[in-house]
Amino acid sequence: MLQPDADILILGAGPAGMLCALTAARRAKENKVKREILLVDQDRVAARKLRASGGGRSNCTNMNAAPAHYLSKNPRFTAQALSRFTPLQFLTLLTSLGLSAREEDQGKMFCDQGADALALALEKACRKAGCRFLVGRAVTAVTPPDAKGGLFSVETEHGPLYAKRVVLALGSPAWPALGGTDTAARLAGMLGLPHIPSRPALTPLLLSGSDANLCRDLAGLSLTASVSLDAKSACGGYSCTDGLLFTHQGLSGPAALRLSSHWRRGETITINLAPDADVPALLRQPGRGKALARTMLAELMPRRLAEARLNALAASALPTAFPKGLADRRMAELSRADLDALTQFVCAWRVTPKATAGMARAEAASGGLDTDAFSAKSMQCKTIPGLFAVGEALDVAGDLGGFNLHWAWASGFAAGQSL
Numbered sequence: 001m002l003q004p005d006a007d008i009l010i011l012g013a014g015p016a017g018m019l020c021a022l023t024a025a026r027r028a029k030e031n032k033v034k035r036e037i038l039l040v041d042q043d044r045v046a047a048r049k050l051r052a053s054g055g056g057r058s059n060c061t062n063m064n065a066a067p068a069h070y071l072s073k074n075p076r077f078t079a080q081a082l083s084r085f086t087p088l089q090f091l092t093l094l095t096s097l098g099l100s101a102r103e104e105d106q107g108k109m110f111c112d113q114g115a116d117a118l119a120l121a122l123e124k125a126c127r128k129a130g131c132r133f134l135v136g137r138a139v140t141a142v143t144p145p146d147a148k149g150g151l152f153s154v155e156t157e158h159g160p161l162y163a164k165r166v167v168l169a170l171g172s173p174a175w176p177a178l179g180g181t182d183t184a185a186r187l188a189g190m191l192g193l194p195h196i197p198s199r200p201a202l203t204p205l206l207l208s209g210s211d212a213n214l215c216r217d218l219a220g221l222s223l224t225a226s227v228s229l230d231a232k233s234a235c236g237g238y239s240c241t242d243g244l245l246f247t248h249q250g251l252s253g254p255a256a257l258r259l260s261s262h263w264r265r266g267e268t269i270t271i272n273l274a275p276d277a278d279v280p281a282l283l284r285q286p287g288r289g290k291a292l293a294r295t296m297l298a299e300l301m302p303r304r305l306a307e308a309r310l311n312a313l314a315a316s317a318l319p320t321a322f323p324k325g326l327a328d329r330r331m332a333e334l335s336r337a338d339l340d341a342l343t344q345f346v347c348a349w350r351v352t353p354k355a356t357a358g359m360a361r362a363e364a365a366s367g368g369l370d371t372d373a374f375s376a377k378s379m380q381c382k383t384i385p386g387l388f389a390v391g392e393a394l395d396v397a398g399d400l401g402g403f404n405l406h407w408a409w410a411s412g413f414a415a416g417q418s419l
């Protein structure tokens with residue numbers, strides 16, 4: 001008869017796996033039940049993505065966490081877990097770990113002590129609650145118990161492990177240099193579970209040709225912009241207003257990262273470079289009749305950007321809707337059509353990325369284990385009792401701003417309560 005290595009094997013010691021372990025261990029203690037919990041990770045260091053999160057500051061939750069901030073085939077799947085583990089509950093947990101967080105814009109909460117401190121505190125709390133860690137052990141296969149009951153068998157590089165319950169907390173293929181793998185997808189294939197193909201999310205946009213040259217010249221420049229995809233795009237339309245950063249390869253910053261989760265190859269993005277301004281009214285201001293059009297444009301966006309785009313248009317051999325010589329005419333001389341062309345220049349810059357920076361630079365991945373196969377309350381698999389999945393391994397991808405980590409906490413908590 002096989003002996004279990006633990007009651008619960010948690011595959012992946014990232015934020016979702018650790019919160020699941022901590023919740024299950026504390027619950028078992030409250031109920032005076034003995035539960036052996038073992039976290040298994042390929043990496044020698046637990047939670048590498050959490051340690052890198054928010055540029056080392058960890059945007060650890062968002063006060064506005066709600067299903068609308070998540071992409072999933074089943075948009076309601078997150079609702080129960082999010083309502084049972086709210087951002088305030090996470091902040092209470094942080095306090096109990098001796099940490100704190102501060103709100104920045106749009107509900108984003110950053111850990112005052114930083115991402116490393118958060119990962120270390122969680123690991124310490126798990127160990128204190130009696131959980132064990134087995135690191136440097138990559139998981140390669142999972143076999144459910146046979147019909148007569150028995151144990152799950154988990155294959156690792158260094159031999160099998162056995163347990164009554166198994167949690168898939170293996171994350172997504174995003175950012176492989178920080179431990180992203182496609183193990184969850186491979187296990188889904190072995191277990192006969194449906195899986196939605198993974199796509200990079202929250203990743204920079206790469207441009208080509210003259211747009212790429214322009215971005216290279218402006219690398220480092222950032223501004224607030226609205227970026228949008230029209231209703232004919234695969235996602236049915238998307239728009240957000242946030243920071244946009246020019247890079248050596250294209251566009252990054254929160255606005256570009258957020259849009260990348262919705263963009264499909266071939267789609268054109270419309271960028272409004274002065275989203276808070278009433279541009280047509282400003283262009284018709286009385287008393288500015290003697291101003292050159294290029295002066296007006298440089299007042300509506302960073303001067304370097306206006307000049308670089310005007311130079312690119314002047315150098316382009318392709319037909320454009322921006323009349324030649326318009327930039328050097330005085331405002332009083334302009335027709336309605338000329339004013340419309342200036343408005344379009346500011347509010348509707350159209351660029352077609354050649355690609356995204358892909359999984360290598362994706363902060364998350366959409367797709368994952370199909371949520372149809374899992375309970376939204378407990379995260380337990382509907383067809384394989386005793387098997388659970390949490391965090392980014394599931395087909396749930398959050399928007400930028402702390403939503404992905406909040407999903408890791410909320411789904412980890414939901415499973416931990418049911419184990």
Ligand SMILES: Cc1cc2nc3c(=O)[nH]c(=O)nc-3n(C[C@H](O)[C@H](O)[C@H](O)COP(=O)(O)OP(=O)(O)OC[C@H]3O[C@@H](n4cnc5c(N)ncnc54)[C@H](O)[C@@H]3O)c2cc1C
Binds near residue numbers: 042
């Ligand atoms: C650079 C970067 C910055 C980010 N910043 C933020 C932020 O500020 N706020 C935010 O909300 N989100 C942020 N994210 C996203 C967030 O980190 C993830 O959504 C979150 O870590 C997912 O948690 P998880 O536990 O599901 O998966 P992961 O954190 O990916 O953990 C999965 C674990 O499984 C292990 N694993 C994988 N394959 C195997 C295998 N075969 N065998 C054994 N172990 C395996 C991995 O080593 C890893 O430890 C960021 C992501 C990146 C890449």
